[in-house]
């Protein structure tokens with residue numbers, strides 16, 4: 501059976517800038533794939549490519565293909581692509597404020613999605629809205645449906661956005677840093693809600709995050725992006741036990757350890773280069789502790805390691 505979502509060697513360009521270079525991902529039904537990397541590594545562009553949304557920002561897939569349930573997105577017209585989003589693919593954005601209309605009551609905003617995608621009557625749509633809110637353990641669902649967005653907390657608003665993403669009964673949910681705008685205590689609840697949807701409804705989840713701790717908690721596989729290229733990809737447990745790529749190691753080392761004093765959060769020295777100034781060879785080499793002269797000259801190919809792959813000229817000798 502084909503994967504639910506498959507990106508095969510895609511490159512993405514906006515104008516003359518090539519922003520993604522040969523990225524491949526596979527996501528099976530009922531699985532969670534974490535897509536990680538620092539800000540600017542290409543996570544959001546990958547998500548937009550997966551949803552066929554690149555034209556919105558003037559971008560396009562310049563090489564490779566994006567397949568959903570075996571179907572090449574490039575072979576669909578705009579109407580078909582729109583039907584796919586919202587119906588079979590649900591999207592949860594970073595900031596619930598931008599996803600909700602401040603001048604419409606909550607219920608009306610969710611109703612409209614199921615009327616549009618499922619063709620439900622007004623009454624049936626409202627019943628479905630209440631059902632979805634209840635499934636997301638929102639107390640007093642009736643009252644919340646009558647509320648305005650500004651009356652709800654940030655965490656509650658993000659649950660509403662998740663409810664909207666679920667209205668079409670999607671097979672895939674793409675969540676782009678869904679907890680960034682929320683308080684730390686609420687972040688864990690939202691992550692648990694998403695993990696629950698995978699467990700209970702069997703949806704596939706593409707979770708974009710820069711939090712490796714969350715990846716370790718709920719993902720089956722992880723894909724590590726750096727400067728528009730895949731650094732490493734594979735099942736979570738072996739990657740955390742023995743990361744192959746130095747960038748993955750650096751990201752794992754940034755996870756705050758229990759008992760660590762506040763303010764001692766470690767970062768990776770240096771910064772992700774901008775797309776117009778990608779270094780030659782391995783794009784991570786200027787920040788890499790393992791780099792040699794070769795790393796500045798040669799582009800490392802992706803090498804299969806166990807059930808995963810990593811792109812480094814100096815992979816550890818012992819595979820997983």
Ligand SMILES: Nc1ncnc2c1ncn2[C@@H]1O[C@H](COP(=O)(O)OP(=O)(O)OP(=O)(O)O)[C@@H](O)[C@H]1O
Pocket residue numbers: 514517519537538539540541542543544545546557773774775
């Ligand atoms: N519309 C655009 N036009 C030009 N360059 C862009 C555009 N969108 C993104 N980029 C560039 O593409 C690269 C990847 O961006 P992307 O937003 O995918 O990163 P990200 O990993 O999602 O970061 P963040 O965590 O900050 O959302 C960056 O160098 C960014 O500056």
